[in-house]
Amino acid sequence: MALSQSDTEFLIRELTKELDAKPDGAGKNLIARCPCCGKEGKYGIYIGKQTVRKKPFMSHCFSCGRSTYSLEGLLDFIGRPDLMIAPTTDLNAKLGTTLLFPLEEGEEIDDALGIVELPEFYRRCFTHPYLKTRGFTYDDYEYFQVGSTRGLNFRYDDYVIFPIIDRGDIVGYVSRHTWSKDEIDRHNSRVRRKGGYRILRFRNSTENDFVKLLYNYDAVKEGVTDTIIITEGIFDVVALTRKKELYDNESMAAVATFGKKISRTQIYKLQSKGVKTVILGYDGDAVEAIKKTADELNAYFRVLIADIPDAKKDWEDLSCDEIDDIFSHRLRTPAEYRLLKVQE
Ligand SMILES: [Zn+2]
Known part of the structure; x- marks a missing residue:
């Protein structure tokens, strides 16, 4: 059942009034209190264009997991069947929508986080030989918290520790050994032959699952930051922030998904902070991962792929000129990217 533009606008207007809803940053969803569980801001009604997985007026609650898959289902759910516009018995549509919306069914979003203690004897630092080799400047130390345990906690000797901060709270940390991957691999193979302690490249917090965390999340200012760059790791975020001078730029921020x-x-x-545009900045060799992630993001944001x-370079390796060139000439829509990567 295709709705006309004016029918769609009418429905969005009525739903907004009925549910006291607000559009999200990209205008692709109406966000409201869930009619089922009553949780504020967790219930979304999709009002964007039809995509592979999304159809207009599907709805989903990120708290209780309740979903509806058709306009009819939505209007029943909110108790306003009177708003139904066209004749409704459409068996094909029903069959189609369960296939279109496979991941959301029964799914629940749990974004609750506990506060995490940093390793004992952690102290923030403003200069560090290892980070110097990775290009850290004074501004980076000011802007991104990082520290070490200064030789007082043997588990973290030779590590740098980055707290992960979420709405001002420490909710995790990444600690990175200061040896290169090659040095660590060499050491560990020596240990395998002769005995001794293996070295872990990372010794991260374990309390909160990293799928719930974003590095540099607090740089995304609710209702102000409209564009974010999504990267793989902390060093990408720091490099982009330095090279694109994002420190004080409230409209754009870089985050990492680990x-x-x-x-x-x-x-x-990200959606709950009103982000409109997402620039996907994963490493160039991650073509399949980029395509998949772009599809997932596309239902919620305007998506561009850097x-x-x-393919061997990440944001740390790229020069400012190369980065400028990527942002002015090589931002692709997911469709363009797909086409280009088939041809290459
Ligand atoms: Zn709910």
Whole structure:
């Protein structure tokens, strides 16, 4: 059942009034109190264009997991069947929509986080030989908290520790050994032969699942920041912030998802701050992961992909000129990207 533009606008107007709803940043969803569980701001009605997985007026509650898959289902759910516009018995549509919306069914978003203690003897630092080799400047130390345990906590000797901060609270940390991956691998293979302690490249917090965390989340200002760059790791965020001078730029921020994928909770966290445009900045070699993540983001945001020409380089390796070139000439829509990567 295709709705006309004026029918769609009428329905959006009526739903907004009925549910006291607000559009999200990209205008692709109406956000309201859930009619089922009563949770404020967790219930979304999709009002964007039809996509592979989304149909206009599907709805979903990120708190209780309640979903509706058709306009008819939505209007029944909110108790306003009188708003139904066209004849409704459409068996094909019903069959189609359960296939269109497979991930949302029964799904629940849990974004609750506990506060995490940093390793004992952690102290913030404003200069560090290892971070110097990775290009850290004075502004980086000021803007991004990082520290060490200064040799007082043997588990963290030779690590730098980055707290992960969410609405001002420490909700996790990433600690990175200061040796290169090659040095660590060499050491560990020596240990395998001769005995001794293996070195872990990362020794991270374990309390909150990392799928619920975003690095540099507090740089995304609710209702103000409209564009974010999504990267894989902390060093990408720091490099982009330095090279694109994002420190004081409230309209744009870089965040990291800790890997080449984004979770529903991370999407929800960005959507709830009103982000409109997402620039996907995963490493150039991650073509399949980029396509998949772009599809997932596309239902909630305007999505552009930073097409890094040299697949071996990440944001730390790229010069300011190369980065400027990517942002002015190589931002692709998901469709363009798909086409280009088939041809290459
Ligand atoms: Zn609910």
